[in-house]
Amino acid sequence: MYTSQITRSRKGAILLxxxxxxxxxxxxxxxGREESKAQALANVVNSLVEEIISRCQKExxxxxxxxIAIVGYSGTEAVSMLxxxxxxxxxVDQMYRxxxxxxITRTLPDGRKLSTIVESREWIAPQSNGRTPMGKxxxxxxxxxxxxxxxxxxxxxxxxxxxxDGEASDASHDKIRQLAKSLCEVxxxxxxxxxxxxxxxxxxxxxxxxxxxxxxxxxxxxSRYARLLYDISSTLPEVYNREIGEFAGGQPPYRAICYNAPxxxxxxxxxxxxxxxxxxx
Numbered sequence: 001m002y003t004s005q006i007t008r009s010r011k012g013a014i015l016l017x018x019x020x021x022x023x024x025x026x027x028x029x030x031x032g033r034e035e036s037k038a039q040a041l042a043n044v045v046n047s048l049v050e051e052i053i054s055r056c057q058k059e060x061x062x063x064x065x066x067x068i069a070i071v072g073y074s075g076t077e078a079v080s081m082l083x084x085x086x087x088x089x090x091x092v093d094q095m096y097r098x099x100x101x102x103x104i105t106r107t108l109p110d111g112r113k114l115s116t117i118v119e120s121r122e123w124i125a126p127q128s129n130g131r132t133p134m135g136k137x138x139x140x141x142x143x144x145x146x147x148x149x150x151x152x153x154x155x156x157x158x159x160x161x162x163x164x165d166g167e168a169s170d171a172s173h174d175k176i177r178q179l180a181k182s183l184c185e186v187x188x189x190x191x192x193x194x195x196x197x198x199x200x201x202x203x204x205x206x207x208x209x210x211x212x213x214x215x216x217x218x219x220x221x222x223s224r225y226a227r228l229l230y231d232i233s234s235t236l237p238e239v240y241n242r243e244i245g246e247f248a249g250g251q252p253p254y255r256a257i258c259y260n261a262p263x264x265x266x267x268x269x270x271x272x273x274x275x276x277x278x279x280x281x
Contacts (some may be wrong), residue, residue: 002237003192004156006065012276013067013148013155016045017137019164020074024128030263037165037200038126040263045121048270062093069144072139075130085144096121124180135171138179145186146194157191161273166201173228180232196236196256196273202264211259213248226259233257243272
């Protein structure tokens with residue numbers, strides 16, 4: 001299980017579920033600048049899409065190795081952010097909405113600060129409005145992944161990455177558990193859907209409650225919401241063990257959850273979440 005290589009005939013799939021609720025307007029420090037969580041999240045997601053495209057790049061074209069879907073949820077709805085539900089990576093390469101010059105400050109190993117300006121493509125724009133209908137997002141994720149698995153029955157199963165800074169406004173904890181369980185029962189002959197949850201830290205969150213890719217035997221923070229996210233996150237297969245061990249330490253098997261994750265670490269977390277891009281042949 002979870003051994004299928006990514007080829008043009010056995011594509012991979014990545015589905016991002018993005019919290020676009022009003023609380024994402026809160027400001028944080030990202031890449032050396034103060035930005036809203038919504039803007040930082042858009043930067044992270046756009047960078048991830050660019051990275052996946054680059055990994056699929058051949059000499060003169062982008063190989064059709066992946067399908068991508070991005071679902072944003074806020075107010076009372078969950079909606080696709082890339083037009084129709086799934087787009088091939090080759091299509092995504094041609095459909096960016098704009099380019100943006102970004103000022104980035106990095107800290108070098110010797111402690112010095114290095115500021116640069118980069119120009120990046122954008123597929124999604126920052127949004128922050130209304131409540132957090134995570135339940136609807138999980139329902140939509142099941143519909144999308146069920147359809148995809150029916151079309152690609154022998155592929156590596158879809159990776160679903162849910163990024164949020166708060167609790168669902170449209171479902172109880174028990175209902176969220178039911179919806180996540182139903183989603184993770186979808187699959188291909190190579191395994192079931194993998195659900196990864198990233199909870200973005202806010203300014204008042206305690207560093208003591210940070211939890212990233214815990215071992216199954218590790219202690220979970222006392223927060224009821226941390227426990228919920230732990231419960232609904234997939235146990236990751238062996239293909240992830242080396243990368244997660246280097247990032248988080250501990251012993252496998254690992255849970256696919258990062259709780260109170262600093263936004264500047266989300267890029268690394270997403271790279272781990274989309275690990276199957278390393279399996280392209």
